[in-house]
Amino acid sequence: QKEVEQDPGPLSVPEGAIVSLNCTYSNSAFQYFMWYRQYSRKGPELLMYTYSSGNKEDGRFTAQVDKSSKYISLFIRDSQPSDSATYLCAMTRSNFGNEKLTFGTGTRLTIIP
Amino acid sequence: GAGVSQSPSNKVTEKGKDVELRCDPISGHTALYWYRQSLGQGLEFLIYFQGNSAPDKSGLPSDRFSAERTGGSVSTLTIQRTQQEDSAVYLCASSPPMGAGGSGGEQFFGPGTRLTVL
Numbered sequence: 001q002k003e004v005e006q007d008p009g010p011l012s013v014p015e016g017a018i019v020s021l022n023c024t025y026s027n028s029a030f031q032y033f034m035w036y037r038q039y040s041r042k043g044p045e046l047l048m049y050t051y052s053s054g055n056k057e058d059g060r061f062t063a064q065v066d067k068s069s070k071y072i073s074l075f076i077r078d079s080q081p082s083d084s085a086t087y088l089c090a091m092t093r094s095n096f097g098n099e100k101l102t103f104g105t106g107t108r109l110t111i112i113p
Numbered sequence: 114g115a116g117v118s119q120s121p122s123n124k125v126t127e128k129g130k131d132v133e134l135r136c137d138p139i140s141g142h143t144a145l146y147w148y149r150q151s152l153g154q155g156l157e158f159l160i161y162f163q164g165n166s167a168p169d170k171s172g173l174p175s176d177r178f179s180a181e182r183t184g185g186s187v188s189t190l191t192i193q194r195t196q197q198e199d200s201a202v203y204l205c206a207s208s209p210p211m212g213a214g215g216s217g218g219e220q221f222f223g224p225g226t227r228l229t230v231l
Contacts, residue, residue, distance in 0.1 A: 041224070044222050
């Protein structure tokens, strides 16, 4: 069993819809949680990061972490065609920069105009 | 400023040949990571360099894989006697020193090298 599980999709939603992306994990030592966005033929770019449990909002994006359930989510409001990409969750035990990231497999998202 | 660059962008090789993949991190970044992205597998950690410390090689899948980082900057990932299962996108990332501001240790990724072993 992988340390981080993520539904690979693909997921297609109409423009303007709310998108929910999720990951579960098994290692309770994970403390820092990230969402990366990866466009086709590009490297991943950091979208959001959170520490421990709680919510964090940035524009149309909201990240949630529930450590008791070992479950993290990314919500995208008012989705746009430009949001079409693969979304990868990632996590680490220590403050990232000192340690490798453990990634989910990524969810491929398509926003239909 | 310039981001992480990788070369070549694409590499096609024959089974059994050796390949070298290059990564140029962002200037001033002290940490450098190599990951491998295979279809349906997500990103898998390979190796991590931090300053002058001994690298963390715990993710290298076999002794055919090796990496070095010269002068604390450029890194080369070498795969000897390539196999078809080595076909993947190899991604390099770098991160600034802790406390450098912003997201601190955020990992910045290059565009990757797409390796195809025939």
